Amino acid sequence: GAGVSQTPSNKVTEKGKYVELRCDPISGHTALYWYRQSLGQGPEFLIYFQGTGAADDSGLPNDRFFAVRPEGSVSTLKIQRTERGDSAVYLCASSQPGQGTDTQYFGPGTRLTVL
Amino acid sequence: DAKTTQPTSMDCAEGRAANLPCNHSTISGNEYVYWYRQIHSQGPQYIIHGLKNNETNEMASLIITEDRKSSTLILPHATLRDTAVYYCIAYPNFGNEKLTFGTGTRLTIIP
Numbered sequence: 001g002a003g004v005s006q007t008p009s010n011k012v013t014e015k016g017k018y019v020e021l022r023c024d025p026i027s028g029h030t031a032l033y034w035y036r037q038s039l040g041q042g043p044e045f046l047i048y049f050q051g052t053g054a055a056d057d058s059g060l061p062n063d064r065f066f067a068v069r070p071e072g073s074v075s076t077l078k079i080q081r082t083e084r085g086d087s088a089v090y091l092c093a094s095s096q097p098g099q100g101t102d103t104q105y106f107g108p109g110t111r112l113t114v115l
Numbered sequence: 116d117a118k119t120t121q122p123t124s125m126d127c128a129e130g131r132a133a134n135l136p137c138n139h140s141t142i143s144g145n146e147y148v149y150w151y152r153q154i155h156s157q158g159p160q161y162i163i164h165g166l167k168n169n170e171t172n173e174m175a176s177l178i179i180t181e182d183r184k185s186s187t188l189i190l191p192h193a194t195l196r197d198t199a200v201y202y203c204i205a206y207p208n209f210g211n212e213k214l215t216f217g218t219g220t221r222l223t224i225i226p
Binding site: 004031033035041042043044045048050055056059091093095097102103104105106107108109 | 158212218
């Protein structure tokens with residue numbers, strides 16, 4: 001079946017602009033996670049959705065970052081007034097919590113470059 | 116979440132078994148050991164996980180010590196496509212938690 005997909009695969013923008021990054025989770029997965037990965041580092045958690053609600057947004061670095069999941073499926077990560085330090089690969093993962101633990105499956109990521 | 120410790124890098128000859136160690140001496144009873152890998156420019160790929168018993172799937176085997184303080188991921192016949200960064204993560208068995216990645220082990224398969 002289809003895995004997690006993310007669009008666009010690459011995004012180049014200018015400092016100060018607004019960007020939206022999209023994540024399509026695996027069909028039926030109720031949990032969705034966003035992570036950010038800087039060069040040479042492991043992914044770092046940003047936000048987690050269970051259904052439509054953000055269950056944990058403790059990883060969002062500041063109020064320029066916002067994410068939504070209005071229908072409990074597709075999610076959009078929104079970054080306002082982008083800064084050069086926002087350049088990174090943004091990863092999305094989904095899982096289906098159930099009996100025992102749940103496994104997160106990742107998409108290919110969106111590489112964001114802020115000039 | 117329990118902290119995990121892995122070697123920064125390892126080499127393995129193509130066709131040989133690659134054994135990647137992970138130390139998780141502070142792991143708690145409700146935490147699984149998860150392994151992911153990340154091939155260059157791709158998202159992390161799930162490999163395998165276990166609680167206390169050894170596990171095997173089509174990709175790898177996971178050996179967890181009896182005291183659960185360490186584990187070893189085994190790729191039985193490494194190929195060049197197995198060159199990647201491998202992450203060992205302790206993850207609670209009730210799920211719904213963020214994954215905490217370290218810096219992982221950079222495994223290079225040598226032809």
